[in-house]
Amino acid sequence: MIRAPEPTLESIRDKVEAGQRLSFDDGLYLYRPDVHLNEVGALANLVRERKNGPFTYYNINTHLNPTNVCVYRCTFCAFRSDLRDPKGYVMSDAQILERGQEAVENGCTEMHIVGGLHHQKKYDWYRHIIQILHDAYPALHLKAWTAVEINWFEHLTGKPVRWILEDMLAAGLGSMPGGGAEIFHPEIRDQICEHKADAGKWIDIHRTAHQLGLKTNATMLYGHLEKPYHGVDHLLRLRELQDETGGFQTFIPLAFHPEHTKLDYLAKPSSLTDLRTTAVSRLLLDNFTHIKAYWIMLGIGTAQAALHYGADDLDGTVRHELIYHDAGAQTPECLSVEQICRLIREAGREPVERDTLYHRVDREGAQWRSGEPIAAGV
Numbered sequence: 001m002i003r004a005p006e007p008t009l010e011s012i013r014d015k016v017e018a019g020q021r022l023s024f025d026d027g028l029y030l031y032r033p034d035v036h037l038n039e040v041g042a043l044a045n046l047v048r049e050r051k052n053g054p055f056t057y058y059n060i061n062t063h064l065n066p067t068n069v070c071v072y073r074c075t076f077c078a079f080r081s082d083l084r085d086p087k088g089y090v091m092s093d094a095q096i097l098e099r100g101q102e103a104v105e106n107g108c109t110e111m112h113i114v115g116g117l118h119h120q121k122k123y124d125w126y127r128h129i130i131q132i133l134h135d136a137y138p139a140l141h142l143k144a145w146t147a148v149e150i151n152w153f154e155h156l157t158g159k160p161v162r163w164i165l166e167d168m169l170a171a172g173l174g175s176m177p178g179g180g181a182e183i184f185h186p187e188i189r190d191q192i193c194e195h196k197a198d199a200g201k202w203i204d205i206h207r208t209a210h211q212l213g214l215k216t217n218a219t220m221l222y223g224h225l226e227k228p229y230h231g232v233d234h235l236l237r238l239r240e241l242q243d244e245t246g247g248f249q250t251f252i253p254l255a256f257h258p259e260h261t262k263l264d265y266l267a268k269p270s271s272l273t274d275l276r277t278t279a280v281s282r283l284l285l286d287n288f289t290h291i292k293a294y295w296i297m298l299g300i301g302t303a304q305a306a307l308h309y310g311a312d313d314l315d316g317t318v319r320h321e322l323i324y325h326d327a328g329a330q331t332p333e334c335l336s337v338e339q340i341c342r343l344i345r346e347a348g349r350e351p352v353e354r355d356t357l358y359h360r361v362d363r364e365g366a367q368w369r370s371g372e373p374i375a376a377g378v
């Protein structure tokens, strides 16, 4: 068998400039610390500007974590609580609706809903949350339940994924977030979350969602036990599903925060790792339109820099983020629209408010409506 020649920066640059797909070995090469970060970033920026021009997208959103009680014990998680731990909570219907009311009054277009897998809550409780929010605030897009939660609902109901997703769609589900992917490779997954949905299950759930017309996101939790080849493997598995379905909207690289987790002996990934991971993701995921710099986890300065290393989306103003603040994130719990636009302009990009499904938002104060879809390849 003839082996492909070893990648070089020049061979990778030629491919990127020609719009050709990068290989597994190219991905590994780009992760090497002796390959200058700025060179990798410049290539990622080329793709970023080809796909999204000068624009950086954001939305006005809020988070809802209905419970932190969870049957699982992922080693990287600072959010979960045992059933009888004083830290554990379950939100009432009134609290959930109050959060919806606050979101609407603040002009939010989206509520991001994820939480723990409560030992005693039945599937109907999770469905009920979607139903009451959708009935009360029909314009608020509900981006809810990771693939890990959908897999839990399979256990609770004994029903197939398709049934669960159709039932949630009937209740008012708008799209799915990309959490729970962590690192797909079993060498790492078995050390950090061996009990929950494996890579095949995560991918199958997103495939089914895409077949039903539900858009979803994808994530990768990096900066803990994984090696570069685990990261490349993860990204290429996502690329393969995107080739098949085209149902992913945005990829979000998630920086690990060790505080208050079982992996608290590890150092938090550096800004250089954050920027390299963003850039490699942009370069390998050639069939994803958007790469997000999640400012909550990256910190504001690194998120701004990431807008020149492949990222074109800053997530949103974000109210009530708990999961990463429990793990020691030092970022503010919310940014105003003025702050987020200033950060984007300061980074030399043009802010565009989007809705969850990437339409431009026409807004007057808290009143808004979805406008034109944002075209890929502007």
Ligand code: SF4
Pocket (backbone or CB within 6 Å): 070, 071, 072, 073, 074, 077, 078, 079, 080, 115, 116, 117, 148, 193, 196
């Ligand atoms: S990451 Fe999710 S599934 Fe794992 S322990 Fe935390 S809340 Fe539970």
